Amino acid sequence: MLMKTLHVVNREEWRKWLENHNSTEEDIWLVHYKKHTGKPAIPYDDAVEEAICFGWIDGKVRRIDEETYAQRYTPRNKRSQWSEINRQRARKMIEQSKMTEAGLQKLGNALNEPPEPPRVNPDDIPADMKAALKSDDLAWRNFSAFAPGYRRNYIEWVLDAKREETRVRRINSVVERSRENKKPGMM
Numbered sequence: 001m002l003m004k005t006l007h008v009v010n011r012e013e014w015r016k017w018l019e020n021h022n023s024t025e026e027d028i029w030l031v032h033y034k035k036h037t038g039k040p041a042i043p044y045d046d047a048v049e050e051a052i053c054f055g056w057i058d059g060k061v062r063r064i065d066e067e068t069y070a071q072r073y074t075p076r077n078k079r080s081q082w083s084e085i086n087r088q089r090a091r092k093m094i095e096q097s098k099m100t101e102a103g104l105q106k107l108g109n110a111l112n113e114p115p116e117p118p119r120v121n122p123d124d125i126p127a128d129m130k131a132a133l134k135s136d137d138l139a140w141r142n143f144s145a146f147a148p149g150y151r152r153n154y155i156e157w158v159l160d161a162k163r164e165e166t167r168v169r170r171i172n173s174v175v176e177r178s179r180e181n182k183k184p185g186m187m
Contacts, residue, residue, distance in 0.1 A: 003062070005070055007031040011046040015053070022054040022075070022102055029062070029070035037067045045089075047071070052086060053093050055106030075106070082110035120159065122151035129158050132171045139178040146183060153184040 006028050008014045014030070021028070030047060033039040048058050051073050057080070059072040082090070090107050093099045099107075125133070133140045143151065154174045161167035177184075 003029040003070060003072075005029045005031050008042050009040040010042055011050050014042055014047055015050045018050060018054040018056065022056065022100075027072055027074045029072050031064065031068055031070050033068055034066075039067070044071075047073075048086070049089050049093055049098075052089050052107075053098050053100050053103045055100075055102045057086075078106060078108065082107070082113070087111055087113075120152050120155050122148040122155065125151075125155060126158060128167075129155070129171050129174065132175050133178060136175055136179055139175045142181045143174070143178040146178075150183045154178075157184065 004025075004027070006014075006017055008017065008030065017028070030042070032044075033041040051057060055076050056073050057076045059074060061069055061071045063069050087110055090099065090103070091111065093103070133143050143154070146154075158167060158170045158174060161170050
């Protein structure tokens with residue numbers, strides 16, 4: 001797959017690119033060095049904050065090689081939902097007078113929307129999911145050792161299933177992935 005990539009090491013370089021291209025490009029894959037390389041790279045929070053200033057949002061991550069990966073950034077859809085963390089970032093950028101007109105247009109009325117409903121408690125495992133996990137000692141042990149955020153992601157994924165057969169398939173996938181000690185990711 002051909003990706004248009006950009007490598008910047010600080011938010012100033014990223015902001016400059018966004019100033020010049022935010023209204024003409026459909027996407028860009030921002031290249032990051034992995035931490036173990038020790039090479040300079042723009043911090044994730046800086047990259048997202050600058051993107052928000054121009055009405056852009058982060059998306060998929062793709063591995064490039066042993067040292068680098070790329071994260072896709074695209075212009076936000078006017079109807080897209082704003083997470084609470086991104087609303088906080090937008091407020092911060094507005095307070096720092098960094099938000100552009102393009103960013104404010106995409107933000108629209110999002111700052112006035114009610115906060116997101118509380119997320120699932122990672123210790124409140126649905127009974128059917130818990131029974132399936134406990135039927136496999138290794139899967140249960142690994143699942144229980146996952147960080148709360150990973151457990152929550154798995155639980156929400158199961159709870160989001162609309163049909164019973166989808167729910168069963170997802171539970172089986174969680175058991176298998178937990179047995180292999182795989183955290184939630186591309187599911």
